[in-house]
Amino acid sequence: MVPNLVIGPTSIGSAVLTGFSVQASGDKALGEYLSAECVTCHQLTGHSDGIPPIIGWPETGFVGVMSQFRNKNRHKPAMQTIAGRLSEEEIAAPAAYFGSPKSTSHSR
Numbered sequence: 001m002v003p004n005l006v007i008g009p010t011s012i013g014s015a016v017l018t019g020f021s022v023q024a025s026g027d028k029a030l031g032e033y034l035s036a037e038c039v040t041c042h043q044l045t046g047h048s049d050g051i052p053p054i055i056g057w058p059e060t061g062f063v064g065v066m067s068q069f070r071n072k073n074r075h076k077p078a079m080q081t082i083a084g085r086l087s088e089e090e091i092a093a094p095a096a097y098f099g100s101p102k103s104t105s106h107s108r
């Protein structure tokens with residue numbers, strides 16, 4: 001278990017961006033579950049209606065952007081709130097899921 005709660009907001013940035021991309025092979029089943037919230041805004045078709053599509057991203061890029069929202073280095077209140085609620089594992093999971101939306105699980 002990663003001791004998320006003891007990491008302060010200032011130390012989270014580099015730790016997340018370096019440490020976590022290394023282990024960014026998230027759980028796709030969990031990702032699918034978590035994606036239910038995301039797809040109320042982000043379309044799985046890849047179309048953009050003012051909200052950018054988030055499918056097909058490389059996992060590390062996805063995790064990096066989510067970390068920026070979480071650290072409030074990217075100022076989008078909606079995504080800051082959402083990303084701020086997620087643990088590292090809960091960011092890696094949708095990263096894996098959205099990175100390969102066609103395959104539900106264990107396709108590697």
Ligand code: HEC
Nearest residue numbers: 034037038040041051052054062065066076078079082094
């Ligand atoms: C309330 C609507 C809403 C929900 C729910 C939501 N998002 Fe977003 N998301 C947005 C908006 C709006 C943006 C565009 C922010 C910007 O302009 O940078 C965005 C941007 C993003 C981006 C960056 C896309 C890019 O091209 O820069 C990622 C990655 C992302 N969201 C992931 C997620 C994930 C993962 C979830 C579910 C855990 C989620 N979002 C749920 C509204 C939402």
